[in-house]
Amino acid sequence: MKILVVATPRDHCGRIEELMNAAHAAAQGCTSEIHVLGTGVAFDETIAQAGADHVYRLDTPLSGSFYPDAVVDIAERACAIVTPALLLVTGDALGLQVAPRLAVRMKATYVSGCCGFERTAPGRLDFVRPVYGGKALEVVESTAPLTVVTVKAKSFLNGERRPTAAQVQTLDFPVTAPSGAITRVQVDAREAHVGRNLEDAAVIVSGGRGLGSAEGFVPLHRLAERLGGAVGASRAAVDAGWIAPTFQVGQTGATVAPDLYIAVGISGAVQHVAGIGAAKHIVAINTDEEAPIFGVANVAAVADYREIIPILIDELTEKTT
Amino acid sequence: MHIFVCIKQALDWNASTKDFRIEPTTHQVAVSFARYRIDQFDEIALEVALQYRDRQGGEVRALTVGPAEADDVLRHAYAMKANHATLVESTDKDVSTAELLAAGVRHYGDGIVLCGRTSSDNGTGQTGPALAEFLGVPFVANVVHIEGGENEWLCRCETPDGYEVLKLSSPFVASVTNADTNMPRVPAMKDVMLAHLAKIETLAAATLCPSPGAAFAPRTRVLRRYVPVTSRACQRMEGTPQEQARALAQYIRTVLTRA
Numbered sequence: 333m334k335i336l337v338v339a340t341p342r343d344h345c346g347r348i349e350e351l352m353n354a355a356h357a358a359a360q361g362c363t364s365e366i367h368v369l370g371t372g373v374a375f376d377e378t379i380a381q382a383g384a385d386h387v388y389r390l391d392t393p394l395s396g397s398f399y400p401d402a403v404v405d406i407a408e409r410a411c412a413i414v415t416p417a418l419l420l421v422t423g424d425a426l427g428l429q430v431a432p433r434l435a436v437r438m439k440a441t442y443v444s445g446c447c448g449f450e451r452t453a454p455g456r457l458d459f460v461r462p463v464y465g466g467k468a469l470e471v472v473e474s475t476a477p478l479t480v481v482t483v484k485a486k487s488f489l490n491g492e493r494r495p496t497a498a499q500v501q502t503l504d505f506p507v508t509a510p511s512g513a514i515t516r517v518q519v520d521a522r523e524a525h526v527g528r529n530l531e532d533a534a535v536i537v538s539g540g541r542g543l544g545s546a547e548g549f550v551p552l553h554r555l556a557e558r559l560g561g562a563v564g565a566s567r568a569a570v571d572a573g574w575i576a577p578t579f580q581v582g583q584t585g586a587t588v589a590p591d592l593y594i595a596v597g598i599s600g601a602v603q604h605v606a607g608i609g610a611a612k613h614i615v616a617i618n619t620d621e622e623a624p625i626f627g628v629a630n631v632a633a634v635a636d637y638r639e640i641i642p643i644l645i646d647e648l649t650e651k652t653t
Numbered sequence: 654m655h656i657f658v659c660i661k662q663a664l665d666w667n668a669s670t671k672d673f674r675i676e677p678t679t680h681q682v683a684v685s686f687a688r689y690r691i692d693q694f695d696e697i698a699l700e701v702a703l704q705y706r707d708r709q710g711g712e713v714r715a716l717t718v719g720p721a722e723a724d725d726v727l728r729h730a731y732a733m734k735a736n737h738a739t740l741v742e743s744t745d746k747d748v749s750t751a752e753l754l755a756a757g758v759r760h761y762g763d764g765i766v767l768c769g770r771t772s773s774d775n776g777t778g779q780t781g782p783a784l785a786e787f788l789g790v791p792f793v794a795n796v797v798h799i800e801g802g803e804n805e806w807l808c809r810c811e812t813p814d815g816y817e818v819l820k821l822s823s824p825f826v827a828s829v830t831n832a833d834t835n836m837p838r839v840p841a842m843k844d845v846m847l848a849h850l851a852k853i854e855t856l857a858a859a860t861l862c863p864s865p866g867a868a869f870a871p872r873t874r875v876l877r878r879y880v881p882v883t884s885r886a887c888q889r890m891e892g893t894p895q896e897q898a899r900a901l902a903q904y905i906r907t908v909l910t911r912a
């Protein structure tokens with residue numbers, strides 16, 4: 333089976349490793365060739381060490397054109413060269429808009445947010461993905477020669493990859509935005525620095541509707557600072573205007589995999605829980621004894637955060653200094 | 654000037670999720686649980702379109718694909734004061750929704766098309782980008798606000814770094830996401846009543862002939878759905894807030910030392 337991994341300009345090394353883990357998981361138990369196309373960035377070394385057979389570099393920078401259009405265009409051309417049975421892209425904001433378009437163009441099926449593969453018979457590959465906001469999983473089969481897949485973040489953190497000696501080949505496609513019609517007239521990265529590290533944070537202190545106000549985030553920031561972590565928020569808190577959308581964790585925000593996730597005043601709506609499933613340890617603080625968040629937490633305190641968090645900060649300060 | 658908004662019915666997550674269950678035979682959500690309403694992001698897409706119309710004019714047409722009973726979401730669109738509503742009537746599970754929507758949009762001619770960025774049931778987020786390809790027009794993602802018109806539309810889009818404004822000309826397809834500026838309006842009771850009497854246009858899928866000359870786009874097939882077993886056993890802290898905080902601190906230290 334030929335697999336084409338498309339690394340986009342937004343994929344950093346960690347994401348490429350996840351993609352490669354996914355490719356190797358899909359290839360398990362059958363003879364395979366793993367091809368990697370790097371669009372816009374050169375991660376050749378990471379890719380080569382991650383077990384690719386062929387690496388295609390594209391040295392033309394994509395910065396001058398509208399990314400998504402260019403990525404769809406380049407991936408389409410690469411498909412013509414590789415003729416893969418499976419195409420993998422990271423399931424981030426860019427991948428999620430690029431992959432379905434590519435699938436339509438290539439008359440392929442599309443599997444969104446794949447978190448696992450199933451091989452029930454030789455030569456057969458089925459796809460596992462979350463549905464209903466992560467409340468359930470579904471197993472789907474493809475009905476086309478090519479399946480375009482977006483890989484759910486943090487689903488393939490570990491994996492066995494066979495060592496390979498990758499052949500590196502430079503492609504010189506002309507990079508033009510095919511629509512040519514979209515121009516970026518303003519970039520407002522005002523909130524860029526905040527919440528950006530959420531996906532890589534080891535500790536996240538997150539707040540929800542139960543905080544009651546924007547001021548409720550103040551002790552959370554202090555606790556996060558104490559633990560060297562980041563602050564996150566549920567959609568309810570973002571919708572209430574208490575905190576910027578870049579802080580949002582959950583199905584429609586960041587998918588996170590910290591060592592420790594502290595959910596404060598978060599009821600645990602399915603969409604939120606979908607984004608924190610990969611957290612190693614979850615602590616919930618909520619006044620509502622019945623809050624669904626307690627169903628996914630390791631430890632819980634039924635308490636008012638205003639009361640308990642300052643004491644918690646003191647306790648953590650005393651014992652660590 | 655037409656703004657099309659593609660909407661669908663989805664599970665209402667504000668209803669209790671305690672009894673969530675998948676029927677083992679149908680692979681659908683148990684009927685006893687299911688309560689449906691307009692999908693959350695589709696409703697936000699409608700709001701974005703209506704805000705534009707209220708400011709700058711034009712007409713908003715809500716479009717949905719489904720059986721004849723699927724008109725509930727369209728009545729909701731009328732209650733929010735959309736100008737028109739169209740049902741593309743189809744029960745054929747082998748034809749992609751995006752293909753049928755594309756045929757529906759073509760039936761009325763060009764315009765801009767908005768849809769929610771992803772649904773709360775299947776959650777594939779493919780309808781917008783796929784629709785753009787079927788229509789052969791540009792696609793912009795995660796839009797929170799639109800302005801301008803004709804050859805100079807400005808879309809404010811959420812990006813992983815914040816926001817950006819993209820300029821493009823009509824026609825195009827945009828997926829819409831939430832922001833504090835586009836919380837869906839709550840329909841007035843009078844408009845809800847009037848929506849029940851409003852006329853819904855119906856287009857039969859068969860007459861629309863999607864993708865002329867081409868076979869239907871292939872789709873994945875669901876083999877099974879299930880609720881995964883989660884094994885986290887929640888340990889509840891006891892005692893005074895002081896004692897609970899101390900126990901939590903102990904737990905946090907242990908976890909972080911191990912990690």
